[in-house]
Amino acid sequence: EVQLVxxxxxxxxxxxxxxxxxxxxxxxxxxxxxxxxxxxxxxxLEWVSYISNRGSTIYYADSVKGRFTISxxxxxxxxxxxMNSLRAEDTAVYYCAKFRYSYDFxxxxxxxxxxxx
Amino acid sequence: QSALTQPASVSGSPGQSITISCTGTSSDVGSYNLVxxxxxxxxxxPKLMIYEVTKRPSGVSNRFSGSKSGSTASLTISGLQAEDExxxxxxxxxxxxxxxxFGGGTKLTVx
Numbered sequence: 070e071v072q073l074v075x076x077x078x079x080x081x082x083x084x085x086x087x088x089x090x091x092x093x094x095x096x097x098x099x100x101x102x103x104x105x106x107x108x109x110x111x112x113x114l115e116w117v118s119y120i121s122n123r124g125s126t127i128y129y130a131d132s133v134k135g136r137f138t139i140s141x142x143x144x145x146x147x148x149x150x151x152m153n154s155l156r157a158e159d160t161a162v163y164y165c166a167k168f169r170y171s172y173d174f175x176x177x178x179x180x181x182x183x184x185x186x
Numbered sequence: 187q188s189a190l191t192q193p194a195s196v197s198g199s200p201g202q203s204i205t206i207s208c209t210g211t212s213s214d215v216g217s218y219n220l221v222x223x224x225x226x227x228x229x230x231x232p233k234l235m236i237y238e239v240t241k242r243p244s245g246v247s248n249r250f251s252g253s254k255s256g257s258t259a260s261l262t263i264s265g266l267q268a269e270d271e272x273x274x275x276x277x278x279x280x281x282x283x284x285x286x287x288f289g290g291g292t293k294l295t296v297x
Contacts, residue, residue: 104286106288113189113275113288113289113290113291114224114226114232114275114277114288114291115288116277116285116286116287116288119285119286128282128285130285164231164232169237171220171222171237171238171241172218172220172222172279172286173220173222173234173237173238173277174222174224174232174234174277175234175237175243177231177232177233178231179230179231180231
């Protein structure tokens with residue numbers, strides 16, 4: 070069974086930093102692309118960042134470019150999101166999501182809440 | 187990176203059919219058959235319901251179907267059931283610069 074478990078969320082002041090983690094199990098993590106998607110309270114889904122299976126290709130949404138860094142450790146089946154220079158508008162539940170060749174997200178974690186205040 | 191356009195809300199009675207539209211541009215929905223749809227119940231993670239415009243993942247009811255015409259994709263739910271009440275989001279590949287874009291979401295109410 071595929072499982073994605075996010076951690077690392079919490080309350081941080083504007084301008085601060087936070088590092089999110091996503092522990093993956095139930096599939097060959099090193100063979101799959103991964104993403105972070107966020108959802109502000111009461112709002113819709115927003116794609117944040119993509120990383121290829123080996124980490125060689127990375128994309129970011131314009132809203133986080135230059136402030137967030139996605140990475141992965143295939144030996145530890147883990148995905149990360151380093152978030153710097155946090156703003157109030159970054160407040161959201163952050164989901165890690167498994168990506169497929171068909172450009173869709175077939176499995177999602179339960180999310181971790183980041184509050185910037 | 188503009189969001190795809192969805193109606194804020196739709197409603198229907200049990201047993202009826204509803205359709206949710208998702209309007210993009212020639213840079214996303216109109217250029218790629220890579221539209222997916224997600225169902226999200228309150229407090230839960232999104233669930234993949236449709237991918238590549240028309241395909242259903244294993245385990246998703248055949249009451250859910252997808253289509254596309256030009257730059258507008260649609261999700262149709264037939265034989266509405268109470269458990270279908272949720273938020274629905276469309277998503278499209280948008281090329282290597284924008285990459286992926288979501289719709290603003292549609293709240294489905296089963297009357």
